[in-house]
Amino acid sequence: MPPKHIAILGGGLTGLSSAFHLSRRFPSSTITIIDKNKRLGGWASSTERVQLPGGRGSVILEGGPRTLRPASNSVLELIHLLGLSDAVMPTLKSSPAAKKRFLHVPGTPGIYEIPSPGIRYLWNPLRFFITPGVSFDFVRGWNRPEGVLDESLESFLTRRGHPMTARVLGSALVHGIYAADSRLLSVRAAFPKLWELEEKGNGRILWGLLTRSREAKEAERQKEEEDRKRYELGDVMRLMDGVSVYSFRDGMGTLPDALTRSIAKNPNVRILSDTEITALRFGEENGFEITTQRTNPIFPSHIVSALPLPVLNKIIPESHPLPYLTTNPYSSVTSINLVFPTAKIYPPGFGYLVCRPEDDYVADDGGILGVTFDSSALPAQDALTPGERITKVTVMMGGPHRAPDTALPVVLAHLQYHLNRRKPLPAPLVTRTWQHRNCIPTPLPGHLERMGKLKEALGGSGWDGRMEVVGAGVGGVSVGDCVESGKTVGMGW
Ligand SMILES: Cc1cc2nc3c(=O)[nH]c(=O)nc-3n(C[C@H](O)[C@H](O)[C@H](O)COP(=O)(O)OP(=O)(O)OC[C@H]3O[C@@H](n4cnc5c(N)ncnc54)[C@H](O)[C@@H]3O)c2cc1C
DSSP: OOOSEEEEEOOBHHHHHHHHHHHHHOTTSEEEEEOSSSSOBGGGGOEEEEEOGGGOEEEEEESSOOOBOTTOHHHHHHHHHTTOGGGEEEEETTSHHHHOEEEEOTTSOSOEEOOOSSGGGGGOTTHHHHHHHHHHHHHOOOOOOTTOOOOBHHHHHHHHSOHHHIIIIIHHHHHHHHSSOTTTSBHHHHOHHHHHHHHHTTTOHHHHHHTOOHHHHHHHHHHHHHHHTTSOOTTGGGGGTTEEEEEETTOTTHHHHHHHHHHHTOTTEEEEOSOOEEEEEEOSTTOEEEEESSSOOBOOSEEEEOSOHHHHHHHSOTTSOOTTSSSSOEEEEEEEEEEESSSOSSOSSSEEEEOOOTTOSOGGGTTEEEEEOHHHHOGGGOEEOTTOOOEEEEEEEETTSSSOOOOHHHHHHHHHHHTTOSSOOOOOSEEEEEEEEEEEEOOOTTHHHHHHHHHHHHTSTTTTTOEEEOSTTTSOSSHHHHHHHHHHTTTTO
């Protein structure tokens, strides 16, 4: 028997994807999706198109996610099913934005291109930070202590390579994806491939990578092809030929907006936006009772929670606590979009990341985690008046830097230092600041095991498998992971 009434708590991308897929899988079930905000989409709805002063045209400003990877079939499937193919804006692998990413090392002005293997590596200043890690990984044998089932990325990279490489490269990578401290982040939850490569290379990560046999590569390719059959992709794959990353003409908000429009057309789906959930109780006949600040109670038979885990923890009954909902910390991020009235403020490329300073996260280093060169990565999003030239960047601040100084003159001074410019930057035409509190979870070591136990508890007494918990706090944090979890939720119902 299909579920009678499914309530989806939280209408971020995970909740929206759940509503979309569950309404297709259970066309006779009633589905209610509830979100506290007026616009659904959670962090993915931080998109605006703004007019530039003086009739210069308009630009897209993104405060949340900005790019997607073609490897995520679940997002490509939505693009096909929602008819978004024409809105896709790619960054091609051949473009400088795909090839060039930079790093700023605090204490040294300027940014350095992250090198790829080849002769030019010998002249790249970052080799001093990278070579020790790579060399030690090569000469050291298996050194994973017995019984260790997970550890932080920093501990993993230090154990295999060198502490300096771990600090410079590892911390920067984690700033760019999780806005978190690499000394806290679980390597198995965040970078499972590294853990596997260590095993394949009998300790050596690089060896594991280089010695993948032709058969192993072929088996991986076949697995990918087999997996692709789970998705309705139409001819969307054609759009992804030679694509490094992509977004949409009107920014990332295109995806949640299209999902909202699509599910709203379904008479069995009810959307309750601007509605904060305050409590979840057990109701009659094996059902639940959901209380909100604005509506009468809702009585679903099944629930998908796509809420941040600490929010879920606050609303569940004290009689039936669930484990590990508050174990992981969440990072807060300030994103600042700056539109300058001139071209050529930075070198062509995707942007740069800033690594953890040698003397830890200190108060006076500005609190910048990374900067994206938006005009270089996705120029086609901006509709400029012919002849106009601008440069758009987004500065990401916060995370492990507890009190970033977001005052404009301070941010501009840091940018000038990072970009190694003698002259100050021109006054921006437009600035937009987005304060995202507790927006990205940091899965701590042991996360995968803990989430297994949470799943077990949801199958146990009271819950009886009628509530599933999904979202960035449970699986991966990328848009692809969130959309995928919505596709697979409730498979056992
Ligand atoms: C600054 C930033 C940049 C990012 N960049 C990228 C990127 O480039 N590429 C990428 O793939 N990923 C990126 N991510 C990650 C990705 O965007 C998120 O992990 C993903 O959007 C999370 O979706 P979600 O639905 O699980 O959670 P959320 O978006 O957090 O959704 C949860 C929903 O629950 C609602 N809610 C909360 N409390 C209540 C309540 N009491 N009652 C009702 N509703 C409630 C919220 O309003 C929200 O809509 C980025 C994230 C951030 C913050």
